Amino acid sequence: MSELRLEGKDLPVSRTTTLGNRTGSWKYIRPVYHDRVAPCNQKCPVGIDIEAYLNLLREDRLEEAVDLLLRENPIPAITGRVCDHPCETACNRRELDGAVAIHAVERMLGDQALTRRVAASPVTQREQIGVVGSGPAGLACAYHRNRLGYAVTVFEAADEPGGMLRLGIPEFRLPRAVLDRQLEQLRELGIKFVCGTRIGKDLDWSLLASFDVVFIGTGAHLARPLGLAGEDHPAVRQGLEFLQEVNAGGRPDVGRKVIVIGGGNTAMDCARTARRLGAEVTVAYRRTREEMPAIREEIADAEREGITLEFLVAPVGFGDDSEGVVDIVFERMVLGEPDASGRRAPVPTGARFEHAVDLVLLATGESASLEALPPSVQVYRGSIAADRLGATAEGRYFSGGDVAGHDRTGAHALGAGKRAAIGIDRPLRAQRASAASPEAVPAELAALSLGPQGNLSMTRWRHDDPVRRVAPVDEVVSPELLNLTHFEPAERHADHKPNGAAATTFAEVNLGLTRNEALAEAKRCFNCGVCNGCELCLIYCADVAIRRATGAYRFEIDLEYCKGCGVCAEECPRGAISMTREGL
Amino acid sequence: MSQIMIKDALQQRELMTSGHLACPGCGGALAMRMVLKELGERTIVTMPACCWSVIAGPYPTASVQVPVYHTAFETGAAVASGIRAALDMRGDTDTTVMVWAGDGGTFDIGLQALSGAAERNENILYVCYDNEAYMNTGIQRSSATPWGAWTTTTPVAQPQANPKKDIMAIMAAHRIPYAATATPAYPTDLVAKVRRAKSVRGTRFLHILAPCPPGWKYADERSMELARLAVRARIFPMLEVEDGQHWRFTMDHPGDPVEPYVRAQGRFRHLDDAQIALVQERVDARWTELLGRVMN
Ligand SMILES: Cc1cc2nc3c(=O)[nH]c(=O)nc-3n(C[C@H](O)[C@H](O)[C@H](O)COP(=O)(O)OP(=O)(O)OC[C@H]3O[C@@H](n4cnc5c(N)ncnc54)[C@H](O)[C@@H]3O)c2cc1C
Ligand code: SF4
Ligand code: SF4
Ligand code: SF4
Numbered sequence: 001m002s003e004l005r006l007e008g009k010d011l012p013v014s015r016t017t018t019l020g021n022r023t024g025s026w027k028y029i030r031p032v033y034h035d036r037v038a039p040c041n042q043k044c045p046v047g048i049d050i051e052a053y054l055n056l057l058r059e060d061r062l063e064e065a066v067d068l069l070l071r072e073n074p075i076p077a078i079t080g081r082v083c084d085h086p087c088e089t090a091c092n093r094r095e096l097d098g099a100v101a102i103h104a105v106e107r108m109l110g111d112q113a114l115t116r117r118v119a120a121s122p123v124t125q126r127e128q129i130g131v132v133g134s135g136p137a138g139l140a141c142a143y144h145r146n147r148l149g150y151a152v153t154v155f156e157a158a159d160e161p162g163g164m165l166r167l168g169i170p171e172f173r174l175p176r177a178v179l180d181r182q183l184e185q186l187r188e189l190g191i192k193f194v195c196g197t198r199i200g201k202d203l204d205w206s207l208l209a210s211f212d213v214v215f216i217g218t219g220a221h222l223a224r225p226l227g228l229a230g231e232d233h234p235a236v237r238q239g240l241e242f243l244q245e246v247n248a249g250g251r252p253d254v255g256r257k258v259i260v261i262g263g264g265n266t267a268m269d270c271a272r273t274a275r276r277l278g279a280e281v282t283v284a285y286r287r288t289r290e291e292m293p294a295i296r297e298e299i300a301d302a303e304r305e306g307i308t309l310e311f312l313v314a315p316v317g318f319g320d321d322s323e324g325v326v327d328i329v330f331e332r333m334v335l336g337e338p339d340a341s342g343r344r345a346p347v348p349t350g351a352r353f354e355h356a357v358d359l360v361l362l363a364t365g366e367s368a369s370l371e372a373l374p375p376s377v378q379v380y381r382g383s384i385a386a387d388r389l390g391a392t393a394e395g396r397y398f399s400g401g402d403v404a405g406h407d408r409t410g411a412h413a414l415g416a417g418k419r420a421a422i423g424i425d426r427p428l429r430a431q432r433a434s435a436a437s438p439e440a441v442p443a444e445l446a447a448l449s450l451g452p453q454g455n456l457s458m459t460r461w462r463h464d465d466p467v468r469r470v471a472p473v474d475e476v477v478s479p480e481l482l483n484l485t486h487f488e489p490a491e492r493h494a495d496h497k498p499n500g501a502a503a504t505t506f507a508e509v510n511l512g513l514t515r516n517e518a519l520a521e522a523k524r525c526f527n528c529g530v531c532n533g534c535e536l537c538l539i540y541c542a543d544v545a546i547r548r549a550t551g552a553y554r555f556e557i558d559l560e561y562c563k564g565c566g567v568c569a570e571e572c573p574r575g576a577i578s579m580t581r582e583g584l
Numbered sequence: 585m586s587q588i589m590i591k592d593a594l595q596q597r598e599l600m601t602s603g604h605l606a607c608p609g610c611g612g613a614l615a616m617r618m619v620l621k622e623l624g625e626r627t628i629v630t631m632p633a634c635c636w637s638v639i640a641g642p643y644p645t646a647s648v649q650v651p652v653y654h655t656a657f658e659t660g661a662a663v664a665s666g667i668r669a670a671l672d673m674r675g676d677t678d679t680t681v682m683v684w685a686g687d688g689g690t691f692d693i694g695l696q697a698l699s700g701a702a703e704r705n706e707n708i709l710y711v712c713y714d715n716e717a718y719m720n721t722g723i724q725r726s727s728a729t730p731w732g733a734w735t736t737t738t739p740v741a742q743p744q745a746n747p748k749k750d751i752m753a754i755m756a757a758h759r760i761p762y763a764a765t766a767t768p769a770y771p772t773d774l775v776a777k778v779r780r781a782k783s784v785r786g787t788r789f790l791h792i793l794a795p796c797p798p799g800w801k802y803a804d805e806r807s808m809e810l811a812r813l814a815v816r817a818r819i820f821p822m823l824e825v826e827d828g829q830h831w832r833f834t835m836d837h838p839g840d841p842v843e844p845y846v847r848a849q850g851r852f853r854h855l856d857d858a859q860i861a862l863v864q865e866r867v868d869a870r871w872t873e874l875l876g877r878v879m880n
Contacts, residue, residue, distance in 0.1 A: 566805030
């Protein structure tokens with residue numbers, strides 16, 4: 001461009017940029033990008049990177065989302081149906097308009113995974129792994145060992161694998177087709193199942209000597225009698241045994257009136273199963289609705305199906321009536337001080353009354369299956385004594401799940417099985433590392449956990465996270481770190497959709513979300529703590545100091561010019577930027 | 585989609601460079617960046633004295649990559665009218681001529697030139713980035729300074745005693761084809777208004793609220809939050825006015841209390857509860873008045 005002249009004189013024109021002016025020197029604090037931990041991730045007992053798969057779904061990368069889920073959870077179609085979803089309880093979206101229906105999204109992804117053809121995992125290691133018990137704990141251990149390259153054999157006492165998923169949970173909550181297909185895929189992976197073999201009875205523990213490591217996940221199946229007079233009456237049955245009979249295809253006569261004692265999932269399942277067999281059912285629980293350990297949706301379904309809940313009542317004895325009818329004597333309770341479980345304890349009032357019923361189902365909890373353990377495995381307070389990685393005092397034996405005293409849910413059992421898989425791998429990997437192959441053995445378990453209280457991540461153990469991670473910090477994203485301004489309200493899809501039919505068949509009750517609904521639901525996720533490339537930071541930088549980058553991370557901050565105003569960190573919707581004085 | 589995905593809404597081009605001299609967290613600097621993104625390269629700016637006279641860079645540097653004419657305080661709109669005429673003579677009707685003025689150069693010193701240009705319906709875009717005082721000369725009050733605010737010329741003993749001038753009503757009274765309010769805190773709304781303005785012929789007026797950390801006295805990182813609080817509390821409603829007659833809101837104004845906005849700023853620190861209640865009353869009264877216009 002030619003110079004501007006006026007009346008023979010040059011006009012002053014600025015032609016260079018201001019880039020020579022390093023305004024970065026003004027700052028005393030600077031922004032840094034880093035991943036924090038989403039609260040849902042920390043709360044999932046399985047240890048699933050929920051945030052990451054929801055983000056993949058947001059980007060319409062469905063198959064990759066399924067892959068990511070399968071890295072941590074061997075049976076998502078099952079947890080997507082029966083898990084009590086503590087992840088949702090922790091979800092930050094509650095602060096705006098209701099938790100993301102993570103559970104329902106997981107179910108959709110799980111069903112998607114069921115349609116896949118599965119190739120056998122290559123066996124690359126020579127150690128043989130034995131697993132005793134095919135409930136979620138054993139399945140998770142077997143699955144992860146298999147994916148790490150080990151030959152795995154699972155021994156199961158029952159005729160078919162699945163543990164409580166098959167023996168306890170009824171079909172109307174977990175269709176057998178889903179369970180069977182999920183197990184078929186585990187077989188396709190190359191896991192060997194030996195069923196109808198109770199170790200310690202049908203086969204001695206010593207015969208497992210050829211296995212380098214044995215995982216014990218035998219669950220909690222032992223009936224715990226109430227110790228009340230008349231309990232041996234033929235019309236008083238163990239609820240779990242009743243469920244097993246019906247789940248195996250039996251249709252016992254339950255009569256007209258049934259009372260179920262208990263307030264957990266077993267009680268709800270017993271009640272709903274008896275209802276389907278034609279009875280009028282009452283659930284009697286000694287505390288109140290708030291203290292019920294059963295999954296909320298199941299309680300709601302039970303009530304919808306016409307089951308009566310009676311609170312603050314406890315059985316004190318059973319009397320014989322005519323013609324197989326049993327008289328159950330109750331005592332009225334009140335709530336007292338909190339007990340060891342933190343729930344308010346029922347206190348007897350002395351007031352008693354009676355009911356005459358055709359069947360009483362006891363669903364007050366089972367004890368760990370410790371009846372046939374190898375002698376070297378130690379028991380502590382009714383459970384196998386094992387550390388966080390499942391190791392028992394005897395190095396060859398690992399354990400997890402109900403039998404090892406973990407919280408009694410499928411998700412916790414899956415989490416424990418995974419931890420044990422890592423625990424088994426640790427010494428083996430260390431051995432291999434010393435044999436000149438430089439395989440890293442993360443010493444610090446903290447580096448593997450999804451937040452300070454989260455479960456361990458198999459992905460981190462394997463060092464092959466497909467998601468880009470930026471300077472991850474082990475801090476869970478609290479709602480205060482988010483900037484909710486940048487989210488528009490979007491109503492939660494009700495993830496529990498009862499089919500509306502009368503409780504007469506064993507068809508699945510909860511219809512779940514359609515694929516499109518689930519995909520829309522996934523887009524409600526804030527992606528707490530992890531940059532999803534929304535570019536708000538970039539657009540809000542008055543100093544044009546944030547730029548797109550192609551390297552390890554999506555953005556780079558040009559510290560030569562960043563003045564340290566902190567607007568980017570303040571505005572980032574998900575707490576993926578912090579201000580620090582470090583390095584200045 | 586529950587999250588606003590800004591990256592799909594804004595142009596990627598960048599016509600402002602780093603190294604400019606705005607204070608950290610400056611709302612006015614960010615406003616320029618967003619406006620230029622939407623206007624593009626074919627833009628000529630006239631700039632009467634204001635913070636931006638400094639931000640644009642000392643000679644021989646420039647922080648924006650379009651031609652800028654620094655003008656005398658009162659002449660922003662007049663110089664723009666001249667440039668427009670020259671471009672028209674050359675047959676260039678595409679280039680946008682934009683006045684970029686602060687509140688002093690708009691509400692006070694440049695008002696007659698602006699009024700003249702608007703009355704002639706000059707084909708220019710006039711943007712006032714309003715930080716509510718003469719900030720770069722050391723925070724002196726202007727007629728855009730809100731009631732009750734401290735400035736160096738309205739000290740705590742005698743804070744600003746007059747209400748903020750209603751510049752939108754003044755511009756509407758000129759019956760110009762398009763006038764709107766905006767703030768960089770709502771980037772999609774802002775660029776949509778720039779796009780609208782760019783597509784209209786005649787005088788277009790944008791009134792942009794530009795929070796100023798040193799002048800308003802708040803922590804730098806809260807700039808966008810303050811602008812949002814002002815909008816949500818109906819202190820600075822988001823509007824469009826067509827032909828001076830058709831007023832409409834471009835977003836919801838939930839009517840949050842003014843108090844958090846006021847309390848967040850050191851320039852209002854001296855206000856007691858009763859005075860804040862008075863601010864609320866004034867805001868409510870203006871809102872009622874505005875509703876009357878929007879309904880018409
Ligand atoms: C009725 C009912 C409903 C439930 N509903 C839910 C729910 O909705 N959501 C949820 O998260 N959790 C639910 N639970 C709890 C959940 O099922 C258990 O916490 C979980 O299955 C425990 O897994 P596990 O692998 O430790 O043991 P299990 O699932 O009990 O599996 C142990 C397996 O080991 C086998 N076994 C035992 N001893 C031997 C031996 N010596 N040799 C070979 N095999 C042996 C058993 O036959 C069994 O198959 C429910 C439980 C019940 C009883
Ligand atoms: S397994 Fe349970 S806790 Fe984990 S993500 Fe799925 S629903 Fe949530
Ligand atoms: S919003 Fe998303 S990332 Fe955040 S807690 Fe909920 S599901 Fe997890
Ligand atoms: S504002 Fe958006 S792009 Fe920037 S760090 Fe946060 S999530 Fe990533």
